[in-house]
Amino acid sequence: MLTPLCDIPADQPIQSVIVLYGRASEMSAIEGLVAQAMIGNGAALVLHGDAGMGKSALLDHAADLAGAGSGALVLRATGVESEGDLAFAALHQLLHPVTSLLGELPEPQRDALSAALGLLAGSPGDRFLLAAGVLSLLAEAAAPGGLVCLVDDFQWVDRASADALRFAARRLGTERVAVLLAVRGDAAPAKGLPELRVGALDDAAAAELLASELGQTPEASAGRDAGEVAVRRELVRLTGGIRWRCARACGR
Ligand SMILES: Nc1ncnc2c1ncn2[C@@H]1O[C@H](COP(=O)(O)OP(=O)(O)O)[C@@H](O)[C@H]1O
Ligand SMILES: [Mg+2]
Structure with a gap:
């Protein structure tokens, strides 16, 4: 006779602080991305895979890594299906902690981004200025100790935010910025960004x-x-x- 498969009482919640099993290569890719960014080789990576594969857990790992090891600033946002039609919702969530740095941006970029984030009346206008403003703000935020930007459920990020984030992510150059995007699905909408598929555990x-x-x-x-x-x-x-x-x- 088989013994019960679950020895844990049914009312005990699943632990929220977890140990990640396997995923050595994924964690090493993330560690490399963050380490390189911290020495001025800014880069982006798109994690993609089915629901439940551990993409969000890997983003948590990146946040821990940045916080514990490098002392970098971590900015996070999560795409929400119900906000998919709300232009700049995800950018607002991601950049909210660093809006005090907007004053450091060139005026046209500052005005475009400030309008997008609801800090200035009027429309953000030129999409290029807005996207360039996002890149400039990330660079400013990275100035003291590096920056790790984590965007989860990118498939639900509103289009205006997604376009600006991808633009910035493709131009990190020598900025001390790592951008990690997690996307549900087999085919990632990478559009020129490096991808890493998160498949089933071995x-x-x-x-x-x-x-x-x-x-x-x-x-x-x-x-x-x-x-x-x-x-x-x-x-x-x-x-x-x-x-x-x-x-x-x-x-x-
Ligand atoms: N390698 C792993 N080891 C332990 N727990 C894991 C692992 N991968 C995922 N989990 C857990 O499985 C659940 C689903 O993972 P999650 O990161 O939310 O998946 P996704 O974001 O890809 O949908 C979470 O509770 C997470 O902590
Ligand atoms: Mg997830």
Whole structure:
């Protein structure tokens, strides 16, 4: 007879502070991106993959990395489906903490960006000035200790913000700025930005994740009977090792 797959009480919430299983190559790519940006090789990377693959968790890793190691400023925004038609909503969220630096920008860029962010009456006007203003503001914000910009659920970012962010991300040059975008879906709307696909976990990492969901060490499955091992393997296969699918499959 099989022992219960979940040893954790159903009312216990899933932990919000997590250890990432696997993902060594993805974390190393992110670490490289941030490290390079901190020495003046600004760059951008687009993470793309299905829901639940761990894109947001990887952005959290980048934020931890920037905060702990480099002391860089972290700016974050998340695309929201209901704000997809609201021009500049995502830029407003991302740049809100650094609007005090707008005064450092060349006047035409400052006026365009200030209008987009609702700080100046009138329309932002020229899209080029607006996008150039975003790049200039990111550069200003990076001046003291570097900057890491994280935009999650980029597929839902309003078009005006997305265009300006992509423009800036393609021109980081020698700025101490890393831009990391996470997009749901198999085909990333990269438009000239480097991409990294976040696929399913490998078998070993998926097994570790599943064991942690079940409140066990991976070694604990060693003594199980063949039927139970087969059920566990099937569970990992069906869920792709994706944490929330594992949790749901366990009835949590
Ligand atoms: N490699 C991993 N190790 C442990 N937990 C993970 C891993 N990848 C994702 N998770 C967890 O799975 C859930 C879904 O991940 P999330 O980052 O929100 O996916 P996405 O943003 O791609 O939709 C979160 O609870 C996350 O912490
Ligand atoms: Mg996500």
